[in-house]
Amino acid sequence: MDQHSAHVLVNLSALRLEVPDYRDTLREAMEAHRANQLDRAEQLYRAVLERHATQPDALHYLGVLQHQRGLSDEGATLIQASLRVTPKHPDAHNNLGNIHKECGRLKEAEACYRQALTCSPGHHHAQNNLAIVLEAQERPEEAFLAYARLLEIAPEYAQGHYLLGLFLRNYAQNIEHVEQSVECFRMAYALDDRNLRALEGMGISLYALNRREEAAQVYRDWLGREPDNPIPRHMLASCGGAETPPRADDAYVRNVFDGFADSFDEQLLKNLGYRAPQVLMETMAAVLNGPNATLHVLDAGCGTGLCGPLLSPYAAHLVGVDLSPGMVEKARARGGYDELAVAELTAYLERHPQQYDLVLSADTLVYFGDLQQVVAAAHAALRPGGWLGFTLEALEALDAADDRVELTPSGRYRHSRRHVQRVLDDAGFTDARIEGDVLRREGGQPVRGWVVRARRASA
Numbered sequence: 519m520d521q522h523s524a525h526v527l528v529n530l531s532a533l534r535l536e537v538p539d540y541r542d543t544l545r546e547a548m549e550a551h552r553a554n555q556l557d558r559a560e561q562l563y564r565a566v567l568e569r570h571a572t573q574p575d576a577l578h579y580l581g582v583l584q585h586q587r588g589l590s591d592e593g594a595t596l597i598q599a600s601l602r603v604t605p606k607h608p609d610a611h612n613n614l615g616n617i618h619k620e621c622g623r624l625k626e627a628e629a630c631y632r633q634a635l636t637c638s639p640g641h642h643h644a645q646n647n648l649a650i651v652l653e654a655q656e657r658p659e660e661a662f663l664a665y666a667r668l669l670e671i672a673p674e675y676a677q678g679h680y681l682l683g684l685f686l687r688n689y690a691q692n693i694e695h696v697e698q699s700v701e702c703f704r705m706a707y708a709l710d711d712r713n714l715r716a717l718e719g720m721g722i723s724l725y726a727l728n729r730r731e732e733a734a735q736v737y738r739d740w741l742g743r744e745p746d747n748p749i750p751r752h753m754l755a756s757c758g759g760a761e762t763p764p765r766a767d768d769a770y771v772r773n774v775f776d777g778f779a780d781s782f783d784e785q786l787l788k789n790l791g792y793r794a795p796q797v798l799m800e801t802m803a804a805v806l807n808g809p810n811a812t813l814h815v816l817d818a819g820c821g822t823g824l825c826g827p828l829l830s831p832y833a834a835h836l837v838g839v840d841l842s843p844g845m846v847e848k849a850r851a852r853g854g855y856d857e858l859a860v861a862e863l864t865a866y867l868e869r870h871p872q873q874y875d876l877v878l879s880a881d882t883l884v885y886f887g888d889l890q891q892v893v894a895a896a897h898a899a900l901r902p903g904g905w906l907g908f909t910l911e912a913l914e915a916l917d918a919a920d921d922r923v924e925l926t927p928s929g930r931y932r933h934s935r936r937h938v939q940r941v942l943d944d945a946g947f948t949d950a951r952i953e954g955d956v957l958r959r960e961g962g963q964p965v966r967g968w969v970v971r972a973r974r975a976s977a
Contacts (some may be wrong), residue, residue: 540566544575556583574603578610589851593617608638612647619651641974642672646681658689671766676710679703680719685722689962699723701834714740717751718929725757733927734759737943749773753929762925766885768841768862774929775842779869792958794880794909794967799828801953801969802878802907806832813875816899818863818908819882823849829878830854837874839866867895874899879908881957884930887923888942897945902977906947910968912954928960938968947972 523634547562563580565572581596598615599605615630628651634644649664665682672678683702686695696894703720704718708715717740724733734757740750748770754760809831817825820838829836837857840846846858859866863882886892896906913924913932922934935952942950950972957967 536698538575540570540573544573547576548579551579551583556587559583568829572599572603574600574607574610577603578613582613585613585620586851588851590617590621595863596643606637608634608641608644611637612641612644615644615647615651615872616747619647621655623782624651624655624929628655635894642675644666645671646675646678649681649685653685658685661685662689663698676706676713676716679709680706680716683716683719683723687719687726693727696723696726714747714749714820718749718796719959721757721935722927730757733757742972747773754926755878756929757927762887764887765931766929771841771885772843772930775840775846778927794957795825795828796956797955797969798878798880798909799825800949801971802876802905805905805971805973806876814873815876815878816867816870816874817855818867818877818879818896820855820858821845821882825878826852826854829876832876839863864892864895867892867899870899872899872901875901875904877904877906879906881909883908884911884932887925887931888932889923889937890944893941893947896944897947897974900974902974904974906974907969907971909957910970911957912966912968913937914966933968935968938970942970942972946975949973 527961539866543566544564547559547566550556550562551559552827560580560583560935563576564578567580570576577596578599581593581600583593584590584596586609587592594614594617597610597617601610601614604610611630611634615627615634617687618624618630620625631644631648631651633819635648645664645668649661649668652664662685665678665685668678669682679702682704683699685697686702690696690699693853700720700723703716703723705931706716707720710716717736721733721736724730724736734754737750737754737757737759737845740747741754744750748767751760752763752766752770774781802808811831812834813832814835815829815833815837817823817829817838821825821839821842823838826836826838826849833856835856836854837859838846838849838855839859839861840849841860841862843860846860849855850858863879867877877900879896883889883892893906910931911926913922914936917934920934921940923937924932926932938952939950949971953969954966955969956964957969958965
């Protein structure tokens, strides 16, 4: 419930308590909700509804809470019930839209945001969310107008400048759009110096403009202010301003993804071509014995749990592991996992020898340079006959024998096909298949990747 999040809003000032007797209970429920004491908050909301079944605020915020627990359909039903009582409540329309958006129902989400804006034309959260779903529906011209309107409504809204910067870079049709993205990121950071992703975005855009020294200077200045922050240290290396590390530092990955957890799914939603989980599962389905819920499965780098629904039909026991506690909490709320762990991936694999029939890793190994150790650890964690599947960003080498890894300005690594094949061979994998595919879009351009599967030989 961060003020910069486009997710559910819990606004104490919006309470309309028609029955004063409920005031203390409802306020206590809201305070528990904002403190993330969900069990206590639910108990109190239901206590209000036992006395007054149509109390709109209790219905609304209980709906928000149920969505946070992963019970999105129930949450939507509760908010719809609140809107039958107070049909002109913009926050309720916005939160109902958020549920639809996060469940992939983009048309329904758009209608909710438009209704919220009809009720309150200056509702900048609804305007922000409308721009996002228009972009996600591949309507960039309308999305641009919606972002522009957002900054008219809320010119001091740092997140709006940040999102417009991303939009301009992602849909850049000329160099001026990338230059404008730099200014958007600069303004976002000036308005909110906690928005460190704006500095990262500025550096990446400067690099894309071939203004490499300026990009490096952004990270040097950032390091000067925060010498212990791993993000500018890694990003300085990514644009050639420092020695390339063999893999992204744990602290870098943890900090980036903890800060990204609340908007991670939303950003992937905006990244219209993102399809790594689906493409990877299509590849793995060809060698698995159908979705018969018999496998012990590890989602290696589970993030917010996007792969969980795809893996569940195959899993008798599904484990997710991620370095970011914030991401793991989102996966927990999404549900579907039998176990979740916060841990560094290689160390976790090494601690669980011959435990899994399938280890799947979508867009996680892009934070590893040399893949030797993590692939060997995955081999050890698999049972005989088990399968490993993962995606990477592809480094298209002119020489097929070129065994090479490259750190890119995005902070992620790209790998040559030969490097991937070598580390699979060295670890003892067989039946390796490495296929090129487009996994997502970035900066308006397709990002080519490797979709990889390999098998640990049967005993």
